[in-house]
Amino acid sequence: xxxxxxxxxxxxxxxxxxxxxxxxxxxxxxxxxxxxxxxxxxxxxxxxxxxxxxxxxxxxxxxxxxxxxxxxxxxxxxxxxxxxxxxxxxxxxxxxxxxxxxxxxxxxxxxxxxxxxxxxxxxxxxxxxxxxxxxxxxxxxxxxxxxxxxxxxxxxxxxxxxxxxxxxxxxxxxxxxxxxxxxxxxxxxxxxxxxxxxxxxxxxxxxxxxxxxxxxxxxxxxxxxxxxxxxx
Numbered sequence: 001x002x003x004x005x006x007x008x009x010x011x012x013x014x015x016x017x018x019x020x021x022x023x024x025x026x027x028x029x030x031x032x033x034x035x036x037x038x039x040x041x042x043x044x045x046x047x048x049x050x051x052x053x054x055x056x057x058x059x060x061x062x063x064x065x066x067x068x069x070x071x072x073x074x075x076x077x078x079x080x081x082x083x084x085x086x087x088x089x090x091x092x093x094x095x096x097x098x099x100x101x102x103x104x105x106x107x108x109x110x111x112x113x114x115x116x117x118x119x120x121x122x123x124x125x126x127x128x129x130x131x132x133x134x135x136x137x138x139x140x141x142x143x144x145x146x147x148x149x150x151x152x153x154x155x156x157x158x159x160x161x162x163x164x165x166x167x168x169x170x171x172x173x174x175x176x177x178x179x180x181x182x183x184x185x186x187x188x189x190x191x192x193x194x195x196x197x198x199x200x201x202x203x204x205x206x207x208x209x210x211x212x213x214x215x216x217x218x219x220x221x222x223x224x225x226x227x228x229x230x231x232x
Contacts, residue, residue, distance in 0.1 A: 006065070007032050007164045007196050008053055013062035015048055022048050023059065024219040030164065035190050035197045037207040040216035046200045047168055049216070053198065054166045055083045067163050084113045088157030090167040094149045096141040096156075102128060103137045106155045113160055120159070127155040131185070147178030154185060164196040171203060183209060 008030040015023040051057040103124045110120035131151040171179040189195040215223045
């Protein structure tokens with residue numbers, strides 16, 4: 001598969017913190033429209049890898065291409081602009097701003113990217129309605145359930161039509177029902193929008209639903225296995 005057919009192509013990723021080598025030559029390829037999980041024990045390097053793929057951190061060595069762009073050559077505002085336009089993020093604890101409404105929270109990345117407010121809010125309302133939150137547009141995060149807050153976070157990740165959404169333990173703080181609904185949402189978004197997801201998770205049920213499961217241990221990629229029945 002060529003670089004242009006991959007959303008993400010990372011090679012030989014090494015990351016050290018002082019003398020601790022957290023990632024030891026990791027290779028990753030993610031194709032458009034895939035839903036891929038990264039699993040492994042705590043300390044395996046999963047979140048560090050996700051942060052590097054998301055351009056939030058830099059490796060000590062290796063290469064990272066996103067849609068054919070060598071992101072390690074980007075700096076400052078240029079890197080921030082690329083990240084804003086191409087990568088969406090979903091975190092375990094949603095990271096919504098409490099003083100803003102749900103619609104405003106979703107619109108923020110679009111506004112940062114230079115979108116006009118009217119268009120950003122229209123797109124935010126559209127996404128929230130798709131998420132089943134049409135009656136929550138003016139609510140503040142404190143007025144939402146945990147599952148609703150995480151759906152808002154997913155809508156925020158999608159507002160700029162990113163090439164890929166990176167999710168770090170997105171259902172880790174949810175109860176069983178909300179966890180199941182969030183997982184179903186990821187695959188609905190892939191089916192209806194062609195969205196690509198890379199998901200760090202300890203949830204083996206979610207991992208088993210994904211197209212591929214990348215298993216990490218001690219800073220290396222231990223295995224890369226397909227779930228053929230899940231591939232679209």
